Amino acid sequence: MGSIELVCPAGSPAMLRAAIEAGADSVYCGLRDETNARNFPGLNFSPAEMKAAVAWAHDRGAKVLVAVNTFARAGGVDAWRASVDSAAVAGADAIIVADLGVLAYAHAQHPGLRLHLSVQAAAGTAEAIAFYAQAYGVKRVVLPRVLSAPEIAALVRQTDVEVEAFVYGGLCVMAEGRCALSSYATGKSPNLTGVCSPPDSVSLEETDGLLTPRLGGFMIDQVAPGAAAGYPTLCKGRFEAEGTASHLFEDPTSLNAMALLAELRTAGVRAVKIEGRQRGKAYVARVAAAFRAALDALDRGETTAPYEARLTGLAEGGRETAGAYRKTWR
Amino acid sequence: MRTRHRPRAPRRGDPAEVLMALRPPAEWVLSAALRRLARRRPEVFERLGAFGDAAFLIAPDGSPVAFRLAPQGAAAGVQVRRRDDRSPCAARIEGPLGALLGLFDGSVDADTAFFSRAIRVSGDIEAVMALHNTLEAAELTLADLLGLSAPVSDLANATVRFVRQAAAAKAGWA
Numbered sequence: 001m002g003s004i005e006l007v008c009p010a011g012s013p014a015m016l017r018a019a020i021e022a023g024a025d026s027v028y029c030g031l032r033d034e035t036n037a038r039n040f041p042g043l044n045f046s047p048a049e050m051k052a053a054v055a056w057a058h059d060r061g062a063k064v065l066v067a068v069n070t071f072a073r074a075g076g077v078d079a080w081r082a083s084v085d086s087a088a089v090a091g092a093d094a095i096i097v098a099d100l101g102v103l104a105y106a107h108a109q110h111p112g113l114r115l116h117l118s119v120q121a122a123a124g125t126a127e128a129i130a131f132y133a134q135a136y137g138v139k140r141v142v143l144p145r146v147l148s149a150p151e152i153a154a155l156v157r158q159t160d161v162e163v164e165a166f167v168y169g170g171l172c173v174m175a176e177g178r179c180a181l182s183s184y185a186t187g188k189s190p191n192l193t194g195v196c197s198p199p200d201s202v203s204l205e206e207t208d209g210l211l212t213p214r215l216g217g218f219m220i221d222q223v224a225p226g227a228a229a230g231y232p233t234l235c236k237g238r239f240e241a242e243g244t245a246s247h248l249f250e251d252p253t254s255l256n257a258m259a260l261l262a263e264l265r266t267a268g269v270r271a272v273k274i275e276g277r278q279r280g281k282a283y284v285a286r287v288a289a290a291f292r293a294a295l296d297a298l299d300r301g302e303t304t305a306p307y308e309a310r311l312t313g314l315a316e317g318g319r320e321t322a323g324a325y326r327k328t329w330r
Numbered sequence: 331m332r333t334r335h336r337p338r339a340p341r342r343g344d345p346a347e348v349l350m351a352l353r354p355p356a357e358w359v360l361s362a363a364l365r366r367l368a369r370r371r372p373e374v375f376e377r378l379g380a381f382g383d384a385a386f387l388i389a390p391d392g393s394p395v396a397f398r399l400a401p402q403g404a405a406a407g408v409q410v411r412r413r414d415d416r417s418p419c420a421a422r423i424e425g426p427l428g429a430l431l432g433l434f435d436g437s438v439d440a441d442t443a444f445f446s447r448a449i450r451v452s453g454d455i456e457a458v459m460a461l462h463n464t465l466e467a468a469e470l471t472l473a474d475l476l477g478l479s480a481p482v483s484d485l486a487n488a489t490v491r492f493v494r495q496a497a498a499a500k501a502g503w504a
Contacts, residue, residue: 231444
């Protein structure tokens with residue numbers, strides 16, 4: 001049983017260096033436009049920065065995976081094709097893609113470029129994964145965060161495609177790649193413009209410690225003085241229904257599946273992924289170091305338990321969950 | 331209609347008055363360093379994109395004065411303002427000095443600081459995000475902002491590290 005590859009996020013060249021210095025085997029990042037799902041102001045790489053970052057990473061034995069994982073706009077596919085071309089020119093080790101048209105273009109134009117299927121494609125069955133492998137030569141699938149650990153084990157047994165699973169960071173409403181909630185309030189969504197809850201539509205008002213976040217003018221929560229807050233997304237908003245205020249869509253908790261690393265490795269998962277390209281150097285250095293230590297402990301035949309409390313306080317909303325990996329609600 | 335502000339009557343011993351009286355040299359040093367940085371590393375400021383001309387009011391908790399930062403454009407520079415300054419700016423960022431310094435050099439995770447409510451932001455959130463991401467990518471130190479060179483820069487950076495780590499350990503937002 002081989003080591004699991006640790007895949008970490010980078011929103012800038014500085015964050016990429018921090019991730020690799022902290023122990024990441026691979027780093028994923030995107031170009032500075034709508035072709036990746038973290039299209040926030042000031043974030044991401046220019047083509048020149050990408051090329052330099054790939055060279056820097058390769059000098060240290062690390063890989064760079066470029067996310068071109070939004071869905072190409074009908075009648076305007078040039079940006080997505082340009083991003084695929086830029087990634088290839090930069091010498092990226094793989095690109096992470098969700099859209100069928102982008103996959104087809106990359107497969108045809110850059111046959112030597114390794115293709116990973118983005119979580120945004122929501123391919124969670126052996127049949128779906130086999131289609132992407134046969135049609136476009138996809139080598140790895142990033143699983144949607146809807147499967148339990150036993151379900152992942154069963155899936156791995158049915159496919160030859162490498163499996164990558166998220167183990168840490170923010171969670172989205174299932175099914176992934178199909179969420180348009182943000183569009184209803186702002187006109188923009190992660191899969192079309194690469195941004196969920198675009199910051200130009202966010203406002204935060206604090207009065208006597210009571211924080212009121214609004215999205216597109218709609219109040220979506222009220223956070224009591226001193227209580228943990230999160231980035232205001234509709235899915236994690238709190239709404240009143242039938243007289244009771246609650247998180248109707250999803251609790252504001254973050255995934256932490258470090259305790260499941262051994263189970264995922266036994267299941268045959270090839271790589272584990274950390275969410276959070278928008279977070280920064282301090283975040284990625286701390287998370288990458290903790291997971292590096294845990295994975296190294298696994299390789300030595302030891303438990304990951306000593307490392308599981310290292311990430312306290314980093315989670316959005318201040319709370320963590322093992323998510324769908326342990327479907328306790330079933 | 332323009333509003334004319336009546337000057338405040340100075341109060342003897344008022345810390346804000348004392349600091350405001352001392353502001354010209356501080357503004358000169360900080361603004362000169364910012365412009366020097368813009369000349370030396372223009373790529374840092376490119377990340378600001380449409381927010382190059384935006385101004386940010388940065389107010390350390392407990393300080394009677396705040397800093398108005400205009401990263402780029404004709405009015406690029408740093409001005410010292412009263413904490414309750416309400417002149418137009420893109421956004422206001424408040425928090426403990428240690429956290430603000432940590433955000434400046436990227437050693438503090440901004441989301442964690444925001445989630446824990448240590449940092450409070452208001453105004454144009456997109457501009458705040460652009461500034462944060464720009465600083466994150468820049469890998470600046472306080473010595474860069476002050477335009478210091480070794481060995482003074484090493485001392486300044488070590489002091490900042492100490493202040494930040496002590497504050498972070500106390501507040502739990504490291």
